Amino acid sequence: MTLWLYLHFKHLQLDSLTLSHKGEPVVIVNGSSNRVVQVCTLAKQSGITVGMGLASAACLSEHLQVVAYDAQAEQTRLQEIAQWLYLATADISLFPPDGILLKVSNMLSLYQDLATYWQHIQAHLSHLELNYHYATGYSALAARLLARGRVDIITDDAALLQSSINGFDLLQTDLSEQICEQLKRVRISKLSQLLCIPVSELAKRFDIELVHYVGRLQGQLKYPLIFYVPEEQFSRHLTLLFELENLQWLTKPMAKLLKQLELFLQQRNKLAQQVLLTLQLRDAEPVSIQVAISSGESRAHAWQSLIELKLSNISLNAPIQAITISADYLLDNQYANNELFQSQQGQSEIPALIAKLQAKLGGRCVQGVAVDSDHRPERAFHFVDPSHAYIKQKRITGLQRPSMLLPEVIPLQEKVTIYFGPERICTGWWDNQAVARDYYIARNEQGKWLWVYKEPSQQWFVQGIFC
Amino acid sequence: MSKIIDLLQHRQWVWQGSSQVLKSSERISTGIPLLDTKLQGGLPKQGMIEIQADSGIGELQIWLSYLQQHPHLIVFINPPGSVNAHHFYHLGFDHKQLLIIKTDSAIDALWAAEQCLKSSGCGNVLLWHNSLSISQAKRLQLASEQGTSTLFLYRPVCEQQFSLPVSLCLQLTGHPQGIAIQVKKQKGGWPQKSFILSLADYWPQLVVKQGEANNVAVFPMPIRYAK
Numbered sequence: 001m002t003l004w005l006y007l008h009f010k011h012l013q014l015d016s017l018t019l020s021h022k023g024e025p026v027v028i029v030n031g032s033s034n035r036v037v038q039v040c041t042l043a044k045q046s047g048i049t050v051g052m053g054l055a056s057a058a059c060l061s062e063h064l065q066v067v068a069y070d071a072q073a074e075q076t077r078l079q080e081i082a083q084w085l086y087l088a089t090a091d092i093s094l095f096p097p098d099g100i101l102l103k104v105s106n107m108l109s110l111y112q113d114l115a116t117y118w119q120h121i122q123a124h125l126s127h128l129e130l131n132y133h134y135a136t137g138y139s140a141l142a143a144r145l146l147a148r149g150r151v152d153i154i155t156d157d158a159a160l161l162q163s164s165i166n167g168f169d170l171l172q173t174d175l176s177e178q179i180c181e182q183l184k185r186v187r188i189s190k191l192s193q194l195l196c197i198p199v200s201e202l203a204k205r206f207d208i209e210l211v212h213y214v215g216r217l218q219g220q221l222k223y224p225l226i227f228y229v230p231e232e233q234f235s236r237h238l239t240l241l242f243e244l245e246n247l248q249w250l251t252k253p254m255a256k257l258l259k260q261l262e263l264f265l266q267q268r269n270k271l272a273q274q275v276l277l278t279l280q281l282r283d284a285e286p287v288s289i290q291v292a293i294s295s296g297e298s299r300a301h302a303w304q305s306l307i308e309l310k311l312s313n314i315s316l317n318a319p320i321q322a323i324t325i326s327a328d329y330l331l332d333n334q335y336a337n338n339e340l341f342q343s344q345q346g347q348s349e350i351p352a353l354i355a356k357l358q359a360k361l362g363g364r365c366v367q368g369v370a371v372d373s374d375h376r377p378e379r380a381f382h383f384v385d386p387s388h389a390y391i392k393q394k395r396i397t398g399l400q401r402p403s404m405l406l407p408e409v410i411p412l413q414e415k416v417t418i419y420f421g422p423e424r425i426c427t428g429w430w431d432n433q434a435v436a437r438d439y440y441i442a443r444n445e446q447g448k449w450l451w452v453y454k455e456p457s458q459q460w461f462v463q464g465i466f467c
Numbered sequence: 468m469s470k471i472i473d474l475l476q477h478r479q480w481v482w483q484g485s486s487q488v489l490k491s492s493e494r495i496s497t498g499i500p501l502l503d504t505k506l507q508g509g510l511p512k513q514g515m516i517e518i519q520a521d522s523g524i525g526e527l528q529i530w531l532s533y534l535q536q537h538p539h540l541i542v543f544i545n546p547p548g549s550v551n552a553h554h555f556y557h558l559g560f561d562h563k564q565l566l567i568i569k570t571d572s573a574i575d576a577l578w579a580a581e582q583c584l585k586s587s588g589c590g591n592v593l594l595w596h597n598s599l600s601i602s603q604a605k606r607l608q609l610a611s612e613q614g615t616s617t618l619f620l621y622r623p624v625c626e627q628q629f630s631l632p633v634s635l636c637l638q639l640t641g642h643p644q645g646i647a648i649q650v651k652k653q654k655g656g657w658p659q660k661s662f663i664l665s666l667a668d669y670w671p672q673l674v675v676k677q678g679e680a681n682n683v684a685v686f687p688m689p690i691r692y693a694k
Contacts, residue, residue: 349588369552380553404548447641448523
């Protein structure tokens with residue numbers, strides 16, 4: 001029989017509110033029923049319990065912090081826990097909103113016995129600082145039942161597990177109220193009583209739902225499970241406990257998410273090319289900030305400094321409520337062999353430099369060049385993003401070309417002396433941008449070298465300067 | 468008299484500027500022999516080179532053979548026109564070597580120059596900037612020393628400007644035979660009188676005055692026939 005381990009996170013959302021809430025009691029309240037669903041230790045000390053109405057809870061503690069229950073947030077958090085656990089154990093199944101099931105049997109060949117396995121899982125989970133209940137069981141439902149009943153038992157002793165299950169009341173199980181009511185009428189209120197009855201007998205008198213449940217609880221029927229598959233892309237969301245108006249205060253929460261990104265990338269041996277930071281604002285459209293390093297980067301501080309540069313340029317008109325960091329374009333980590341003594345790191349620093357410049361000045365201000373094979377000077381090259389891939393062109397020697405071109409050709413309006421020329425460029429008849437020009441190098445009276453051309457219409461223009 | 472100086476020198480009580488002369492190994496040849504002799508062997512390996520020149524007299528052209536020597540990144544910050552990459556490529560520069568930055572504000576240009584100079588991937592930065600304060604120049608000088616890179620600072624000629632703390636300051640002016648160069652300031656050396664660098668060896672076509680070549684055909688004028 002397969003052994004399962006179920007983890008029940010009793011106040012997941014509360015544990016995820018990580019920004020400093022020291023010294024103040026916090027409760028999570030379900031918005032629709034207006035009842036307290038999760039209580040922190042401090043709030044518990046002042047007498048607040050789960051299921052209490054919001055009004056009574058507020059009466060008990062004057063500094064009470066109330067946070068609305070968010071099912072979506074818990075779900076995402078559960079995904080994150082699964083992702084973290086995936087490093088220690090293979091088969092993980094999620095039981096939203098607050099449970100995770102681990103398949104133990106397969107992992108025992110890696111970790112010698114159950115005790116060692118549990119030690120590893122516990123140590124691994126301790127990084128997340130969560131409160132949880134746990135139990136093993138020979139069926140997924142049995143483990144879930146024990147964990148939710150806060151039994152906290154780790155054993156592979158079938159008899160002991162069975163006896164712990166027997167004590168449960170039917171109302172604590174996943175059975176619907178209607179079935180519990182039906183069973184109550186025939187004086188079955190404990191699980192032990194229900195399990196005494198043969199399944200065939202149950203099938204005759206009760207719903208197929210009950211038969212399935214009993215079969216699955218005892219491991220005779222298979223419980224359908226969907227196992228967790230780790231995601232390929234990184235995306236993390238963090239709700240801030242306080243609204244932030246100063247962008248500099250964003251550094252700490254951002255660093256936390258970037259650390260997670262670093263870990264995510266390291267575990268997969270990947271590099272991120274692009275990081276997207278989304279700021280959720282109060283009563284305003286979210287703001288997205290994108291930074292990129294073309295060669296890829298995994299270290300948190302490199303991304304942090306880039307994002308800070310980018311943030312220094314923007315101003316917000318509403319306070320920030322939550323932030324999301326995501327990275328979609330991942331690269332495999334390439335290891336370059338560098339010389340030990342010769343500092344060859346120069347070349348590898350260029351992408352980081354370009355990323356930094358682009359983050360501060362904006363992408364259009366920082367440009368590389370690409371050369372095209374065309375004789376028309378204004379079409380012989382164009383500006384591109386510096387990370388653009390280049391096509392090698394044949395180099396022509398002996399050209400007399402200026403080092404600077406004027407952004408726009410201007411008519412020649414001064415007296416010049418021609419020193420060299422003409423060089424005729426007569427091309428482009430195929431794309432309706434035909435040019436027929438005689439180029440000369442000329443010098444004006446101030447000693448400035450100009451690149452001028454004459455058109456068939458005998459008009460003269462200046463196109464470049466020999467700087 | 469000289470005895471006293473010898474004594475002072477022996478006890479290291481007197482400091483002489485000439486002892487600070489950079490060794491020739493710390494100089495990089497400009498590729499132009501006349502310029503090399505005037506500059507004690509070439510341009511300094513790192514630091515700031517101020518070039519006071521009017522635009523268009525070949526003030527960038529004379530450094531091309533120097534820039535061609537190493538494959539490092541060359542950054543143009545706020546150039547006076549659109550950098551003709553076609554020209555640079557066919558001279559032997561690589562595509563990836565050229566980076567052009569155009570900023571909206573002067574402060575951003577200085578920031579970009581500092582970042583580029585500090586980075587070890589970047590060899591030469593060419594900055595066109597009109598007004599630079601002494602503290603800003605010092606900061607750029609330190610950045611260039613940190614990244615062992617060179618900054619070429621292009622400024623227009625103006626006599627009233629403050630002298631900046633630079634490694635080398637040259638004033639270039641156009642001359643019928645080429646470029647007149649005056650070394651206004653150099654680290655570990657005396658200012659030099661103006662001399663003329665002939666462009667004949669580098670741009671042979673540009674020196675002898677030529678008329679229009681006689682093998683040019685005149686463009687046929689379009690002829691219209693009346694219908």
